[in-house]
Amino acid sequence: MITAYCSDCKPVEIGDLSQGSLRDDVMWIDMIEPSREEELFVERTLGVEVPTRDDLKDIEPSARLYMENDAVFMTASLVWKVETDAPTLTDVAFILAGKRMITIRYAQPKSFSLFIAALHRVPQQWRSGAALLAKLFETVIDRTAEILELSVARIDILSTHVFGDRARKVRKPSNYLEEKLRDIAGHHRLVSKVRDSLASLSRLMTFFYTVPAVQQDRDTKELCKTVSRDIQSLNEHASFIAGNITFLLDASLGLINIEQNSIIKIFSIASVVFLPPTLVASIYGMNFEFMPELHFAQGYPYSLGLMVLSAVIPFFFFRWKGWL
Incomplete structure (x- = not known):
């Protein structure tokens, strides 16, 4: 045109x-x-x-x-x-x-x-x-x-x-x-x-x-x-x-x-927090014949409390450090 x-x-x-x-x-x-x-x-x-x-x-x-x-x-x-x-x-x-x-x-x-x-x-x-x-x-x-x-x-x-x-x-x-x-x-x-x-x-x-x-x-x-x-x-x-x-x-x-590091940090802290309870559960899940705690009348609640305590202590420690 x-x-x-x-x-x-x-x-x-x-x-x-x-x-x-x-x-x-x-x-x-x-x-x-x-x-x-x-x-x-x-x-x-x-x-x-x-x-x-x-x-x-x-x-x-x-x-x-x-x-x-x-x-x-x-x-x-x-x-x-x-x-x-x-x-x-x-x-x-x-x-x-x-x-x-x-x-x-x-x-x-x-x-x-x-x-x-x-x-x-x-x-x-x-x-x-x-x-x-x-x-x-x-x-x-x-x-x-x-x-x-x-x-x-x-x-x-x-x-x-x-x-x-x-x-x-x-x-x-x-x-x-x-x-x-x-x-x-x-x-x-x-x-x-x-x-x-x-x-x-x-x-x-x-x-x-x-x-x-x-x-x-x-x-x-x-x-x-x-x-x-x-x-x-x-x-x-x-x-x-x-x-x-x-x-x-x-x-x-x-x-x-x-943002990606924050997500990875959450998973890392979660794994660290739940690692001690897993260790406690693993110890009392062993099948040895002689384990004195197996005969305790309060052994079950004792182990549950120990697992909760082992999870709470790291959690508050991380909060105190400012990692959460």
């Missing part, structure tokens, strides 16, 4: 791809999962080679950032499916061909819908290919910051569930912490994807800053500097969040070990 946006920020229909052409005031061509016919139309109309889905997956820097025939080709990885349990990265191509901007994507990151919704608020002097592309990168970074803030809020809630419930001594299922470990793994996956995305955007902005169309426009140049600084700040923020996730993971594993 191809959507073209003119200088008045309104989408226009292209019509017949085999014979159609672009209006002179078209400033942005947004290609979403383009067909081969749509790719050929853009290539014929603008004289640029449109990268395919396989081309976008190439991780070599020389294949993701390059200039060819006065056109600038850039590819970045953006975070997608943030609201789901399986966030992932999607590769998006950005092409600067003369005064026009071209985007090629096989997913729909929210940053694009946010940019389209705010497109009418872009000042007239920013409605050129390079300036508009810089504005799009700014929206992408703003969305990335929003994702990190969302991750921080979720981690705070998760931390409350892990530590706050224990402070209030709320009874939880035995596998409660194990389930929280899966939640922690999900947050770690999201932050890792954000850091990978920021790394690709950082390389892209370094390359984009050197493009002649950017260097010739002071406002666009300053915006690129601002976006680069924002990327650096978000990288540091993402590292801080990753550290908090690591702490939460270590703390959860520690709490699981404490």
